[in-house]
Amino acid sequence: QQQVKQSPQSLIVQKGGISIINCAYENTAFDYFPWYQQFPGKGPALLIAIRPDVSEKKEGRFTISFNKSAKQFSLHIMDSQPGDSATYFCAAIRGGYQKVTFGIGTKLQVIP
Amino acid sequence: DSGVTQTPKHLITATGQRVTLRCSPRSGDLSVYWYQQSLDQGLQFLIQYYNGEERAKGNILERFSAQQFPDLHSELNLSSLELGDSALYFCASSVGFGGTATNEKLFFGSGTQLSVL
Numbered sequence: 001q002q003q004v005k006q007s008p009q010s011l012i013v014q015k016g017g018i019s020i021i022n023c024a025y026e027n028t029a030f031d032y033f034p035w036y037q038q039f040p041g042k043g044p045a046l047l048i049a050i051r052p053d054v055s056e057k058k059e060g061r062f063t064i065s066f067n068k069s070a071k072q073f074s075l076h077i078m079d080s081q082p083g084d085s086a087t088y089f090c091a092a093i094r095g096g097y098q099k100v101t102f103g104i105g106t107k108l109q110v111i112p
Numbered sequence: 113d114s115g116v117t118q119t120p121k122h123l124i125t126a127t128g129q130r131v132t133l134r135c136s137p138r139s140g141d142l143s144v145y146w147y148q149q150s151l152d153q154g155l156q157f158l159i160q161y162y163n164g165e166e167r168a169k170g171n172i173l174e175r176f177s178a179q180q181f182p183d184l185h186s187e188l189n190l191s192s193l194e195l196g197d198s199a200l201y202f203c204a205s206s207v208g209f210g211g212t213a214t215n216e217k218l219f220f221g222s223g224t225q226l227s228v229l
Contacts, residue, residue: 031212031213032212041222042222042223043114043116043202043204043220043221043222043223044155044202044220045114045219045220046217046218089154089155093212095211095212095213096168096209096210096211096212097145097157097160097204097206097210097212097216097218098145098157098160098168098170098210099157100157102154102155102156103154104154105154105155
């Protein structure tokens with residue numbers, strides 16, 4: 001049962017463009033929504049996170065948009081760079097990292 | 113570098129065998145978590161230890177077991193291996209119980225790629 005649906009599974013964006021990855025969840029008990037970035041051969045690393053009482057959070061070129069009523073959240077990468085090429089995972093957490101559900105991942109490729 | 117060390121990086125074994133994966137958490141972190149990443153199931157939580165004690169269990173098979181030692185390193189033991197156990201196994205650590213209410217962060221190691229042939 002996939003409780004967090006992530007799309008697209010792969011994405012190709014031109015350098016300087018905007019990368020958008022979407023996630024949808026079902027369980028309204030989730031209270032923390034992080035995004036992780038994973039490079040080949042490395043483990044996931046926290047990129048940015050948001051709580052459901054906030055509609056948007058921005059850190060540098062990365063922005064999370066959160067729509068509580070629609071149970072959706074998305075990651076926007078502005079001015080995408082080749083160095084952003086990685087796999088991105090959304091996650092939804094209820095209380096702690098023991099109750100985490102990850103999305104399937106999106107492989108992003110930023111081409112020059 | 114996350115500070116979480118996992119060994120070995122790659123492991124190739126046969127069905128029916130038993131293997132041990134090792135993890136050293138970041139200095140100062142008391143919680144260790146194990147996750148399994150497979151192509152069909154994605155990333156799934158297996159088990160958490162806090163300061164030597166099992167704290168939470170997720171989708172961990174009975175053939176799998178883990179422990180955390182007094183020096184806080186952890187081992188994940190996988191036995192009677194099946195082809196379907198082939199996956200990337202991640203260890204992660206955090207400073208406390210892993211509650212997100214306190215903005216506690218999770219740090220992942222680079223993983224152990226297990227191939228069961």
